[in-house]
Amino acid sequence: MRWRPCSVSARSWVSANMNEALIYPPQIELVSDHACLLTFAESINDAAADVIALVTKALRNCEGIIDLVPSYTTLLVVFDTDHYDRFKITNKIKTLANKIELNSTNTSARREVVIPVYYAPEVGPDLEEVASQCNLTIDEVIKLHSETAYRAYAIGFAPGFAFLGNTPEAIRMPRKTTPRLKVPLGSVAIAEQQTAVYPSVTPGGWQILGRTPVQLVDWQSDSLALIEVGDTVRFEPITREEFLAQGGQLDGF
Structure with a gap:
């Protein structure tokens, strides 16, 4: 099943400098009972890399998340379903990802x-x-x-x-x-x-x-x-x- 955060409509944000598409908020897909995959782009680009780094940092200390595996266009999030409800964790991921300010992704950072x-x-x-x-x-x-x-x-x-x-x-x-x-x-x-x-x-x-x-x-x-x-x-x-x-x-x- 694939879904997007409901509080903000999904949109394609394009970097003015690189003219490369960034999917934000990311597409989120459950890939197992203890992991979900966040997709930020369809092709490799610096804009996606910047946002993936920011979201990874934001989720690093999130309760219930035990591993984060960032890649070229995606971020795999592994969570502890023995002690936490996976749907609550997924909703928390949506909320945190939604709070990332795109204008904070700049090369100076x-x-x-x-x-x-x-x-x-x-x-x-x-x-x-x-x-x-x-x-x-x-x-x-x-x-x-x-x-x-x-x-x-x-x-x-x-x-x-x-x-x-x-x-x-x-x-x-x-x-x-x-x-x-x-x-x-x-x-x-x-x-x-x-x-x-x-x-x-x-x-x-x-x-x-x-x-x-x-x-x-x-x-x-x-x-x-x-x-x-x-x-x-x-x-x-x-x-x-x-x-x-x-x-x-x-x-x-």
Whole structure:
């Protein structure tokens, strides 16, 4: 079943700057007896990312909600039906979502995360191939990748793994046909229009350009992950010496 908040009629709000449609108030659909899905847009855009971040923040301390999973155009809300009535929680979600002021979603309010990266073949084994396939020099690939401001649209796959967009079109590459069995911690990689940093050692098929010495997951902190949905992320090239001085490791492949 799909419904919309009744206190305010649903409408399509269009960003004057981006001319991209935002569904607000969001469409709300029960997807199980303990979760509902809020849909904010039909396609990926910054306006939707801004509002999803605001609604996620507003719902974070809502009684009865046990998990929030923001994505590119949606927000999955998981609630505790053992102790709370799901319909009351859903109505509370509608009310809170309705209170969000769209004019509060502006770029100046976004948090910026700067991640130092050592771009080099010894830690970025796909850097040379990306340059060759894109008819660019290695320096040009590094420049294009590091001079782009990315948005964190979703967190998934592994704790702290942020899906960042959009990678410059000139260096977009598909995933590898055969994924690596082990991608080292801190690897900075691209796949199609997305960029990501591997927060832990996992299998992966993205094209690896370099590595950061920064830990993306802090298990002792409340927020857990360095990058959160809605953040702006920039990559800052550093030298091999700076990488090692900041605790970077060269092994892993």
